[in-house]
Amino acid sequence: MKNMVKLGFIMAIYATVACVSLAFVYAGTQKVIAERQKADLEAALKDLFPQGESFEEVTGTLQSPDSSVSFKNEYVIKQGGTPIGMAVRAVGASYGGPVTVLIGVGTEGKIAGVKVLENKDTPGLGANAANPSYFVDRASGITFYGQFKGKSLSDPFEVKGDVIAITASTITSKAVTRVVKTAGQAAGTWLAAQTGGSK
Amino acid sequence: MTLFKIFISAFLIDNVILMRFLALCPFIGMSSDEDKSVGMGLAVIFVTLLATSATWPLYHFVLKPLGLEFLQILVFILIIAALVQLVEFYLKKSAPALYASMGIYLALITTNCAILAVTFDNISKGYNFAESLVYAFGVASGFMLSLLLLAGVRNRIKTSPIPAFLKGTPILFVAASLLSMAFMGFSGLVK
C-alpha cells in the first residue's frame, strides 16, 4: 500500500511538471497565434476591399437566419469614414468538419469577394474550395471561391445551377455556397438599411 | 451530415488504413490470416468505442470549460493507455483463453494511431456525442475490413509467382496500393 502511494506520488510529480511546462508554452504561443490571426484577417479584408481604409468590428450586429450557419465576426469596411462594405466571418458544417468562410459584401447588393479561411475536407477534393490553383473554369481562370466575386445577392445560389461545383465534392460546394448565401444576404440587407437610412 | 453518411464516409470513403494511412503496423503485422484479423478488428472496435466514450465527455465537460485544451494530447493518450490496461486485466481474469490467444496485440493497441486519431477527429470535426460514436464505429469497422481484405490477398500471394525484388514486404505494399485504388472508387458514394 505504502509503495503504491509512493509510486502514485512520483507519477504525480512528473505529470505536474509536464502540465506546468505545457501551460507556459501554451500561454506563450497563444499570443503569437492571436497576433498572426489579426494580421491575416486584415490582409484578407484588404484583399476583398482594396479601397477600404479602415475596418470596424461590429460583431453581434447580424443574426444568422439559418441554424446551421453561425456568424462569428462582422466588420464594416470604411473609406474616408463612409461604409463601403461589410465582411462576415461565418462557419457552416461541411464534409470533414466545419468550414470557415469570409464573405465581403459591397453596397450595391453584390458580393465583393469570398475567401475560404479554414476547411477540413479531403485534399484534392473538398479542400479545393480554398485552393487558389484549382479552377472551376479553366479558360477564364476562375477559382471556386473566385466565382462569387461580383455575384448578385438576389441570385438563387444553387450548386450546379448558378454556382459551379467542385468536381466530386458536391457536399463541400453546397456547404460553402450555403454559408456565402446566408452571410451575404444578411450583410447585404443590413448594409442597404444603413446606406438607405443615411440618405 | 446524417449519422449514416458519417458511418459510410468513415468506413469506406475515408478508410482509415487504405486512404488515411493510419494503423499500418497492425495492418502489416496482423493480417497474416483471417482469424487474427477478426480478433484484432473486434478488439480495436471495442477499445475505440470505449476511448470515444471516455475522451469526448472529458474534453467537452472538463478540458474545454477549464481552458485546459492544451492538455488534450497528454490526457487522451493516458486514457487510452489506461483503458487498454483495464481491458487486458479484465480479459486475463474473466476470459483467460481469449487473452492468451490475443497475446501481444492487446498491448499494441495502445500505440494504434487510428484510435488516438479518432479521439482527436471527434473534437476537430465538431461532432456531438452520438456522431462521435458512429464515427468511431465506422473507422474501427473500416480498420477490420481492410485487415480482412489484406488477409485474403495474402492468401493468394502465397501461391502466386512474385518477382524476386518484390518478395516479402514490398509486395504487401503493392497489394495495399491496389486496394487503396479500389477504395478511391468509393469517393462519389456520398453526395
Added chain:
Amino acid sequence: MKRFIRIFSNGLIRENPLLMLMIGLCSALAVTTATANGLGMGLSMTFVLLMSEIVISSFRKLIPESIRIPIFIIVIAAFTTIIDYVLKAYFPDLSKAMGVFIPLIVVNCIIMGRVEGFASKKPLRDAIPDALGMGLGYTWVLTGISAIRELLGNGTILNIRIMPDSYQPILFFVLSPGGFFVFSLFIAFNLWLKSRLKPLEEEQA
C-alpha cells in the same frame, strides 16, 4: 567520438527505423505528399525523440520500473504538445498541412521503442546520438519519399518546378495508392541494399 558516430550512423542506415525495423510507418505515408511536409514531420519527430531521450536518459535512475510506461507517455506527450503549439504559432501552414499527424507523434512506435529499449538504460552520451541518428534516419527517408511523390505527382520539389512544363503530373503519386506504391519500392530497394551489404559486413567480421 567514434562511439558517437557509430551509434549515430546506426539509426541512419543499419537500423533505419522505417526501412529496416519497419516501425513508425503511419506518418511516413500520410504526410509525404510534399517535400516540405515530409521534412517538417521528420524534424518535428526528431525534436520529440531527442528531447524525450534526453529527459528519460537523464532521469533513468529516478523512474521506478513498474510505472515507467506511463511516465514515458507523459514525457513524450508533453514534448509532442510543445512542438504542436510551436508549429501552430510559427509555421501555421505546415501545421495545417500535417494536421492530426503532429499530435500522432506521441504514438509513433519509434519514439516509444527507443525510449524504452535504449534511453531508459543508457547514459546521456549514448542517448543523444541514438536520438539524432534515428530521428534523422526517419527524416531522410520521409524527405526522399515526399520528394519523389511531389516530383512525379506535381512536377515540383519544395514547390519549385523541376519537371518541364510539358510534363503532365501523374496524380496517382500524391494520392493514397501512390504512397503505398512508392514506399514498397523504397523497401524493396533497401532490402536489396541490405543483401549486398551483408556479405561485406560478414567479410569484415
